[in-house]
Amino acid sequence: MRRILIVLALAILLLPAPPVNKPAIIRAGALLVSARALPLSLADPAQRQAGQLRYLGGWELTSANPGFGGISALLIDPAGDILGLSDSGTLMGFHAGPGEAQRRPFLAPLPVRPQDRDQPWWVWDSEALTHDPETDRYWVGFELRQEICRYAPGFARVEACRTWPDIVAWPKTGSIESLARLPDGRFLAISEMGMTADGRHDSLLFAGDPAEDSTPAPIHLRYAPPRGYRPTDAVALDARHLLVLNRRVTLQDLFTATIAIVDLPAGPRPGALLQARTLARLAPPLQADNFEGIAISRDGNQTAVWITSDDNHEFFQRSLLLKFALPPAIWRPQR
Secondary structure (H helix, E strand, O other): OHHHHHHHHHHHHOOOOOOOOOOOOOOOEEOOOEEEEOOOEOOOOOOOEEOOEEEEEEEEEEOOOOOOOOEEEEEEOOOOOEEEEEOOOEEEEEOOOOOOOOOOOEEEEOOOOHHHOOOOHHHOOEEEEEEEOOOOEEEEEEOOOOEEEEEOHHHOOEEEEEOOHHHHOOOHHHOEEEEEEOOOOOEEEEEEEEEOOOOOEEEEEEOOOOOOOOOOOOEEEEEEOOOOOEEEEEEEEEOOEEEEEEEEEEOOOEEEEEEEEEEOOOOOOOOOEEEEEEEEEEOOOEOOOOEEEEEEEEEOOEEEEEEEEOOOOOOOOOEEEEEEEEOHHHOOOOO
16 A cells, blocks of 8 residues: 555656645755765665666765755766756756866756746746757757747857647647757657557657747657656767657556667658667666656767656655766767
8 A cells, every 4th residue: 555655646746736845936056966876776786787788876966955856857068067957947057976077066947038937936847958069058848838948058048939839739747858959950859648649659850949930840750668668858869869768657666767779760751660779777676766867978989878867856756866888889870
């Protein structure tokens, strides 16, 4: 009975309704984050392999700041600093692991347009984040608003927002969970619960900036996750390959996750299938929680995969940050 009650509570938490214990008002300021190192496996602290991925390290993140947590999206800059985005429109910058931070840890709300300042805080259900390193602009996908917004460098201001009929057709409680920018300037949005007629996840491939009015209508694709899982985030390895983070909750294992790779066909036609190939599954006794954010970093020829969990600001969940090495044999970059 206890396990059933926990699962029911977690199922409720997965809905983007505003839990009363989430901070309603966030003020910009400094942030102090503590990072406790974690083994990959609770049963074997020496284990370093999760499927095809090699474990490089992991941390449980905590902070006395009530605004910290709820991380649903993630970016890693070349210096190794981490940018997290919560599902209530809060940015968190911090550093974990070896090396020196290049910027001071901070916490700040996303900027909003003047016409949106009277909107209640809980509508800013930001679930997806992507970045263009050349222009230093950012894009955020909002699940409840079913909207994609572009932000100026440093998140100085909102530059543009657009709501697409294709996204409005998705359920509000499961729309934009994943938004990836490809190196050639295209964008891919994957719905968590917007399904196609054959039971795949509806996905939108944009030829250009999805926040711009001049961008043409997207192509609909179909994403097939590992069986029983739903996508929670995606990141582009190059113009032809994606990593997708997927989540499942069951009575037996509670939260589990898979990290999968997807081949994006050249010049895909409408309805093309994006088939996930599982690289690693995170389930007990391995570290497991409500994983919602994925990012990559590169050091020479080594590609690292980072994932983070959303603790929903609940005492029985954790903010985890795990780092894995992606073996070169898995993926050959497309130039």
